[in-house]
Amino acid sequence: MGQALRFAALLMLLLLLNQPVACQMLDIPPPTPSQGGGGGGGSRQTDLDRILKALQEGKEQKPQKFEQLKKLLYIEPFTTKEYSDKLGLGLDFKGNTTLNRTQDFVVRAYVVNSNPIEIRRAIYLRLEALLPGENAFSQVNSIPQIIQINEYQESNDGLNFTYRAFPELTSFRDLKRVGTVVLRLKATDGQYTWTSKNLTLNVTNSPPVLSDLSIEAPNPTRYNDPITYVANVTDANGDAVNVTLHILDEKGSERSNATQMVTSGQRVQFMASQYGFFNKDDAGKNFTYYYSFGDGINVSVTGIQKGPQLKKSTAIWVGRPKVTPEDQNQYWWQSYNFSLEMKNQEPEDAQVQVSLYLDTKAHPWRAIASQNVVLSGNPKAVYFLVKPFDVLDANQSFRYKFEYSEYDQNQRDHIEQDAQAPLSAKLVRYDTISALSLGNVAAILLLAFVLGLLLERRFYR
Missing domain, CATH: 1.20.5 (Single alpha-helices involved in coiled-coils or other helix-helix interfaces)
Incomplete structure (x- = not known):
C-alpha cells in the first residue's frame, strides 16, 4: 500500500511539473489555462482532475506507454531497521610502537558505519593525546575531521568503512619530554559519542654527543696566551645543543663557566680571553674543566679533563735594541753585532729564550740565531754577532726583530727596529x-x- 501511494504521489508531481510532455506522450491535449485573475484554487482542482482522467485514459488506450512511464518513475523500495548507534572506531598505526621523537609516521582513524546511506549521519572525528607528564588528554586536531555520508567504501563482506588520516600529527619532534604517549579517537554524529581503544606509544630521544675535547694553546702556556677550549657537537635529531664549559681550580671547585648554543655538526669554541677565565694571579697554577650539555630533553656531563697548566709568569724589561756593523760602510759580507738590554722585573732569576730575525727584500723575516739567557734584576746585554746577509741584500734597507719567550713591560713578546742606513751597493769584496x-x-x-x-x-x- 505504501509503495502504491508513493508511486501515485511521484507521478502526480511529475505531471504537474511537466504537463505538456505527459499529455503529448499519451496524445491528450493539455488543459486550457484559466481565464481571469481569480478562482486559482478551482483552476488547480480542474487540472488535477484532467491529469487523473488523462492517466486513466492512457492506461486503457496505450497500456504499453503507461508501463514505460511507471518504470521511469519507479523507485526500488528499501527496508531498514531503526538508526544504529553502533560505530566501529579504531586507530590504524603502522610500524613499531617504540619510536624516536623525530621519526615520521602516519596515524589514521578506521571507521565502520552499519547504517545505510539513506539514514546515515556525518561523523565528526577528534584525535586526542595524553603526553608524558600530563594528567589529561588534549585535542590534537583543532578542527575535527568530518566523514560525510557518502565517504564510505563497501568491503567484500558488506561493511561500510573508511580511513581518515591526521596530518596534524606526523612526529613527536616538538615534545619537551619523552616517554609514554597515549592516543585515542573520539567521534560524534551530534547525538551519540564514541571513543576508541587507546593506542600506546613509547617515544624516545637521541641525546647529543660531545667528542674530541681539547685545548688549543701554546706550550708552555701563559695566563695571557690565546687559550681556546674546543669540542665537536653532534645530535642525531638535529636539535640545537646548549653547551656549558665549567672551569675548576686546583681544589676542584668551580671558579667560572660560560655557555653557548650550538647546532649539530658544529665545533664549539670557548676563548679564555673572551670570557676572562684567567689573570696574572693564576700564573703557575693547574686547572681542570668539564662540559655539561643538553638538547632540552637529555642533559649529559663529560668527565673532568686536565688543563691548562699555566706557566709561572716572568715579567721582563726589554729595551735599547741596536745593530753595530763591522765597518761603517755596511758591506753585505761583513759581521754585524745585534744587541738589546734585558732584565727580570721579579726578584728571582728567569731563563728566557731570545731569537733574532732579519727582514730584507730578498729574504723577508729570516730566522738568524737563537739563544737562552738567564735574567736577573740587573740589566744584561744580549748579543748576536753574525754574518746574516748575502749578495742579494746589497743596497737594501733592512729591519731586525728580537723575539723572547716571556712578555715584556708592554705585554709583547718581541721588539722591532729599523736599521739606520741601508747596506752598501758594492757587490765584490775587492x-x-x-x-x-x-x-x-x-x-x-x-x-x-x-x-x-x-x-x-x-x-x-
Whole structure:
C-alpha cells in the first residue's frame, strides 16, 4: 500500500511539473489555462482532475506507454531497521610502537558505519593525546575531521568503512619530554559519542654527543696566551645543543663557566680571553674543566679533563735594541753585532729564550740565531754577532726583530727596529784595480806560462 501511494504521489508531481510532455506522450491535449485573475484554487482542482482522467485514459488506450512511464518513475523500495548507534572506531598505526621523537609516521582513524546511506549521519572525528607528564588528554586536531555520508567504501563482506588520516600529527619532534604517549579517537554524529581503544606509544630521544675535547694553546702556556677550549657537537635529531664549559681550580671547585648554543655538526669554541677565565694571579697554577650539555630533553656531563697548566709568569724589561756593523760602510759580507738590554722585573732569576730575525727584500723575516739567557734584576746585554746577509741584500734597507719567550713591560713578546742606513751597493769584496787584484792576475799569468813550458817540453822535444 505504501509503495502504491508513493508511486501515485511521484507521478502526480511529475505531471504537474511537466504537463505538456505527459499529455503529448499519451496524445491528450493539455488543459486550457484559466481565464481571469481569480478562482486559482478551482483552476488547480480542474487540472488535477484532467491529469487523473488523462492517466486513466492512457492506461486503457496505450497500456504499453503507461508501463514505460511507471518504470521511469519507479523507485526500488528499501527496508531498514531503526538508526544504529553502533560505530566501529579504531586507530590504524603502522610500524613499531617504540619510536624516536623525530621519526615520521602516519596515524589514521578506521571507521565502520552499519547504517545505510539513506539514514546515515556525518561523523565528526577528534584525535586526542595524553603526553608524558600530563594528567589529561588534549585535542590534537583543532578542527575535527568530518566523514560525510557518502565517504564510505563497501568491503567484500558488506561493511561500510573508511580511513581518515591526521596530518596534524606526523612526529613527536616538538615534545619537551619523552616517554609514554597515549592516543585515542573520539567521534560524534551530534547525538551519540564514541571513543576508541587507546593506542600506546613509547617515544624516545637521541641525546647529543660531545667528542674530541681539547685545548688549543701554546706550550708552555701563559695566563695571557690565546687559550681556546674546543669540542665537536653532534645530535642525531638535529636539535640545537646548549653547551656549558665549567672551569675548576686546583681544589676542584668551580671558579667560572660560560655557555653557548650550538647546532649539530658544529665545533664549539670557548676563548679564555673572551670570557676572562684567567689573570696574572693564576700564573703557575693547574686547572681542570668539564662540559655539561643538553638538547632540552637529555642533559649529559663529560668527565673532568686536565688543563691548562699555566706557566709561572716572568715579567721582563726589554729595551735599547741596536745593530753595530763591522765597518761603517755596511758591506753585505761583513759581521754585524745585534744587541738589546734585558732584565727580570721579579726578584728571582728567569731563563728566557731570545731569537733574532732579519727582514730584507730578498729574504723577508729570516730566522738568524737563537739563544737562552738567564735574567736577573740587573740589566744584561744580549748579543748576536753574525754574518746574516748575502749578495742579494746589497743596497737594501733592512729591519731586525728580537723575539723572547716571556712578555715584556708592554705585554709583547718581541721588539722591532729599523736599521739606520741601508747596506752598501758594492757587490765584490775587492776593488777592480788594487795590489791584491794585480797580484792575483800576475799569479794566474805566471801559472799559465809555466804550464805552457812544461807542455812544450813534454810533447815537442
